[in-house]
Amino acid sequence: EETTSEDVHDFIQSIRDKVINLEASGEIKRDYEPYKEPPLQDEETYDFIIVGAGSGGSALIHRLSEISDWKILVLEAGGEPDIITDIPVWSTLAHHTHLNWKFFTETEEGVAMALDGQRMHWPRGKSLGGSSILNYMIFSRGAKEDYDKWARGGNPGWSYKEVLPFFKKLETCKIHNRDVEYRGHDGPINVENAYQSDAAAQNAGYKNLDYNGKEHQGVSYCQATTKKGFRCSGERCYIRPVKNRKNLTIRLHSHVTKVLIKNKTAYGVQFSKDGKIYRAYARKEVILSAGVINSAHTLLLSAQLEKFGIELVEDLPVGQKIYDHPVYWGLGFTLDEPLRYNVEDALQDKAFKELYNEGTGILHDLTRAESLIFIKTPLATENVSDIELIFLSTHFSKDQEVFGGNVKLSKEFYNKMYKKYEDKIAVGCLIVLMHPESYGRMELKSADPFEYPRLYHGYFTDAERLDMRTMIAGIREAIRVMLSPPFNKHGIKLMDEPMVGCEQHKYDSDEYWECALRHLTSTLFHQTTTCKMGPANDPEAVVDNRLRVYGVNNLRVADTSVIPIQITGHTNVPGFLVGEMAANIIKTEHLGVHE
């Protein structure tokens, strides 16, 4: 669905043109060499076929292709990343391009009421690198407790102690205040400090820490998944360094429409490229890394189409649960003076030269996400944070289309609520629910592989209303934090004008916040669990702890769709981890090599 204005398209093009012109005049250097693929046969045979080159897929591609005897085919529905996805500060703009699948949820009652058509936009990356080329680059593993819980839930091999070596192996950590013994020092994915304002990582009573280190609850600057200032996507950091390996064939614009299965054994895939249908065969395995929506969609199309009159291979609960991280976007504050640079500064040649030639400067800014706090409200039922607060050095009152366009506020709501703040200096604080009780689901609309499935977010549907109560507690804590020093000195004020549609409630009453949350809660883009990993006796499980699809031989899933319980954090690095773990499992099974 195209809701982006021509102005935004022109703005995006002007940034691309600027980089191209600066390169042509020799003022900056770009280190990009396009991907090449060999001629395509109608039918081809490989050892492994990897479907999708996103976070999970790119780690898997890097590690599996280390075995030079294995012939590997990668089929990616999208193409190559873009100049716009390279530059951290402008990355929200990529949502408006062909690099986004642009999924939307169905309209659900009493939620997302301020959004266009009351539907949430669920962007997903469509390119080498997948959603790691579209995301906001916050580097986060999640909490130790998450992985211990996965293991306790019947997934041996996934406790924090067991996954820690792989977290260390995947990263080169360069952030200033790190817990050295918990961090990696020579992996493909780079972690660094981004451009940040002084006010960002304020304590407000919380411990300052490395949230990817020994402890998790506390405050920290956002750790950036960037390398020398540029986005360190799966494409840039995992695939690009190995793309010329002789045993690796990467085919772009190749949309897999079906896994070929016979006698309950996967033996290849069918895919569409340039309007033609092809088949590729796998001597050893097919691995789906097509992401949380499309791995499930492909499985439904391949093995579970009973509903549409096609043979049922195995009755699995695919897509019956989608966990996400609901986020309240509505908390805005005005300031007397800007904390950092003006938007215009990020368009100057100087900023581009600093990024391209020195890897520094204001373009190395994580879409204005500066710091975060993992907190435990009094409602937390377990010893793990139930809320994350993310401090943003802007608010969408400032520039809805460019900075907040992905949230897809309805024009009417925006004009009534935020237009008047457009010339004010504004910052925001996101309130993120870490462990929602509520969950969504997906279902096929038809057997047409190009028709998107129906997506239901299911937010705030838990009978005990714990999700709502936790979010309200989170909002109150966010206001306390934001109004504490050192923001005071900048003249910070809460935008406490009643939310449009909630004027009937007393400001700051529980009823008021519930109404506001029902208007302006949307996603932090962290959907998981459509192909849940779990033991055979778990009625929700689609894959086992070795990521093998139940009931179908030679078929695995390796991406964030297997995550069994929502992460206390963000999902890109857990996606990389799943890819790393999958490669290790496959090497162990086929070669007996264990790391």
Ligand SMILES: Cc1cc2nc3c(=O)[nH]c(=O)nc-3n(C[C@H](O)[C@H](O)[C@H](O)COP(=O)(O)OP(=O)(O)OC[C@H]3O[C@@H](n4cnc5c(N)ncnc54)[C@H](O)[C@@H]3O)c2cc1C
């Ligand atoms: C806007 C946004 C902001 C985010 N911010 C952060 C953040 O700051 N930090 C963080 O940790 N996480 C963040 N995330 C989440 C994180 O990026 C994702 O959870 C993660 O990248 C998902 O990885 P994946 O491997 O499951 O799937 P993806 O990375 O989505 O990869 C799936 C790949 O498969 C391809 N594909 C799909 N279908 C087919 C098919 N049929 N045939 C062939 N190829 C196919 C896709 O094109 C894509 O390349 C964000 C996500 C978004 C969208």
